[in-house]
Amino acid sequence: MLEVVVTxxxxxxxxxxxxxxxxxxxxxxxxxxxxxxxxxxxxxxxxRERLDGVRVEGGRCVIGSGxxxxxxxxxxxxxxxAPAARAVxxxxxxxxxxxxxxxxxxxxxxxxxxxxxxxxxxxxxxxDTVMPLDQYxxxxxxxxxxxxxxxxxxxxxxxxKVSRVKPKGVSVMSMAAHLGRNSGRLSDxxxxxxxxxxxPVRVTAVERALEGASLDLAGITPALNVATEGLSPPDDAxxxxxxxxxxxxxxxxxxxxxxxxx
Amino acid sequence: xxTPVTFTLNGSEAAAFADPGQNLLDLLRRGLGDLSxxxxxxxxTCGTCTVLIDGExxxxxxxxxxxxxxxxxxxxGGLADGPDLHPLQTAFVEGFAAQCGYCxxxxxxxxxxxxxxxxxxxxxxxxxxxxxNLCRCTGYEPIIEAILTASRAPNRAPNRAPGRxxxxxx
Numbered sequence: 492m493l494e495v496v497v498t499x500x501x502x503x504x505x506x507x508x509x510x511x512x513x514x515x516x517x518x519x520x521x522x523x524x525x526x527x528x529x530x531x532x533x534x535x536x537x538x539r540e541r542l543d544g545v546r547v548e549g550g551r552c553v554i555g556s557g558x559x560x561x562x563x564x565x566x567x568x569x570x571x572x573a574p575a576a577r578a579v580x581x582x583x584x585x586x587x588x589x590x591x592x593x594x595x596x597x598x599x600x601x602x603x604x605x606x607x608x609x610x611x612x613x614x615x616x617x618x619d620t621v622m623p624l625d626q627y628x629x630x631x632x633x634x635x636x637x638x639x640x641x642x643x644x645x646x647x648x649x650x651x652k653v654s655r656v657k658p659k660g661v662s663v664m665s666m667a668a669h670l671g672r673n674s675g676r677l678s679d680x681x682x683x684x685x686x687x688x689x690x691p692v693r694v695t696a697v698e699r700a701l702e703g704a705s706l707d708l709a710g711i712t713p714a715l716n717v718a719t720e721g722l723s724p725p726d727d728a729x730x731x732x733x734x735x736x737x738x739x740x741x742x743x744x745x746x747x748x749x750x751x752x753x
Numbered sequence: 754x755x756t757p758v759t760f761t762l763n764g765s766e767a768a769a770f771a772d773p774g775q776n777l778l779d780l781l782r783r784g785l786g787d788l789s790x791x792x793x794x795x796x797x798t799c800g801t802c803t804v805l806i807d808g809e810x811x812x813x814x815x816x817x818x819x820x821x822x823x824x825x826x827x828x829x830g831g832l833a834d835g836p837d838l839h840p841l842q843t844a845f846v847e848g849f850a851a852q853c854g855y856c857x858x859x860x861x862x863x864x865x866x867x868x869x870x871x872x873x874x875x876x877x878x879x880x881x882x883x884x885x886n887l888c889r890c891t892g893y894e895p896i897i898e899a900i901l902t903a904s905r906a907p908n909r910a911p912n913r914a915p916g917r918x919x920x921x922x923x
Contacts, residue, residue, distance in 0.1 A: 493774040495756070495819065515817060519797050522815040525774045526795035535774060535817070561809070581885015582863065583803050583810040659884045 493525070495535045504538040505617040505634045512536050514634055516557060517587040519580075520595060542591070542636060545569060550642055553615075556591030556635045560584070560603065571648050572640075575606035575667065578652040581659055591635045594628065598689055598725060602665045604628065605685035606650050608693060609667035610640035628690040643669055651746045653738070655729065662686040663730045664739065666746045670706065677701050677710075682743075687724045687735060696720035697743065711747050715740040756819045762787065763831025771818035778802045778813035780821075781828065789830035789858045793887075800886030803859035804828050810866045810885075829858035832865070840906040841865060841899070850899035852890030859886045864900045873904055 496512075498504040504514060512534035513521045521535060542557030545566050552568060563569050563576035564585070579588055579602055593603040594614070604612075604624070612624030617634040624638065650667045654660030664686045671679035680701040685691045700714035724735035744750065755770035762785065769784035781787045781804070793799035795814050802814040805827035832839035838846070841861050851857045860883055867874055867882035874882070879900045880893075888896060 494754075495773050495817070515820075518815040518817060518820070519812075522776055522817060523796040526776065526814060537817070537820070580797070581800065582866070582882060583800060583812045583885050584797055586806075586809045586811055587797075587815060 493533055493535065495537065497537045497539065499538075500540040501538050501542065501617040501634055501636055504536050504540075507534070507536045508634065509534070514538075514591075516589040516592045517559060519584055519588045520592050544637075547642070548639070551639050552642055553637050553639045554590050555637050556589060556594075558590045559586060560588050560593075561586045563590075563603075568642075571643055572603075572606060572610075575603050575650045575652075578602045578650070578662075578665065590638055594624075594635060594638075595631055599662045599686035599727060599729060601691055602652055602662055602685055605665045605683045605691040606648075606667040607638055607640055608683035608691050609650075609669050609681050610643065610648065611669070611681060613639045615639065625693055628692075631690075641669065646749075647671055649746050649749070651742060653742050661729055664724075664735055664742065666742060668746055670701075670747070675705070677704050677706055684722070684739070686729075687719070687722050687739065689725070692722070694718075694720075694722070701747075706747065708744070708748065711744065714747070715744055718743045758819050758822050760821045760823060761825045763827055767826075769818075775818045776814050777804070777816040777818045777821050777826075780818040781813060781826075784818075787828050787830045789828045791855055791858055793855070798887070799856070799859075800863065800883075801856050801859040803862045803886065805862055805866055808866065808869060810863050812885075827862065827865075829861050832861060839865075841868070841903040844899040844903040844906065845896070848895050848899035848902060850891060850895040856886055856888040856890075860888065860896055864903070867900070868904055874901075876901065 496507045511532045513532045515521045515535050515537045542555040544555045546553050547568050560576040560579045564573045593601055608624050613621055614624050614627045614635045615621050615637045617636055647670050652665040653663045666684055668682045670677055680698045682694045682697045683691055684694055696717040697714045700717055704710040718740040719736045724732045726732045758771045759768045767785055769780055771780055778790055781790055790804055790813050791801040793801040797812050797815050802812055803810050804813045807825050841864050845851055863883050863886050879897050
């Protein structure tokens, strides 16, 4: 028998969690499990504390885990993140789906998390402990209060979602990059992929190859050559692992050089 | 244990008891008799369960019923004003924008949310607005045209107050 527990704040919600409980944010993940009779949990935990704030702190933005995709698209200070939020579902889904939920979204979902990962995402947990987003994604354990990301300047941030169905379709893959510059060369580069592993991942081989390179075809070619190094992309109904490996360098090139920018 | 839930449904106060884990769609249909929102996929893909919550489209099959407490819900059942169809409904009828009609309630509400916010949308904006709603019969062209036609209707009243629900329209 399912029970719904409503708490006043996120700390109490975290205390109410167990392996047989799910935290309900926007509902797009948990309610579909409920509708399909998922028997792995018997408790839904909700929280009255509002987690929908967005604030700028120096060179970073702090986004509450309850902020929806629609709210990201409407927030002027998060304009750079709007293309990634827009890539999630249709308007109704975007009115419901939250940042926190996107971190929990299983393959091949979680396009926003890819963008957050490329922007040096740091998660603040219910008890205010902080950890790197990639570390959190490795376990997805615990309730997230907010995510802090860097604020990219100019065209430093790039995002690309590849899907077979237009205008909306599930990701064959998604990619995001932060491309800092120093004296005309790439510096402080971070690149992340979605739908290329069980969770969104940083692509360190690509990042190393881009560091100090020029942002042109010759400069990025070494990075394209290691586009899938260390990755074992999954097979699913959308694309085979082989296909994902084959097309990843093409989409990485388009992402980096800005070809066919979305 | 059931949880009492009260909200505004198409301009009228509504009250029901929600089962643990019950979604809003089920509460509207079985608890309150408003059969206009439909059950399609149950996972947020098809959009036929779309309702407006506080004026914005939401997928009622993915909303925990008790989370609708004190919210303003609009369904396709509240679009018509007695025998007078909403201009969107009229445009759908006259433009043959429905075949089996199963997607129509969701399409209508996605379109209403758009026109309430943007009375003169472009074709691309219409396409984006219904991008979360699937139709497997007519294709999308008649639907897009109907929404554009409704946006040009001289008697269209954007943001008009929702009428009383009859629980069957759509």
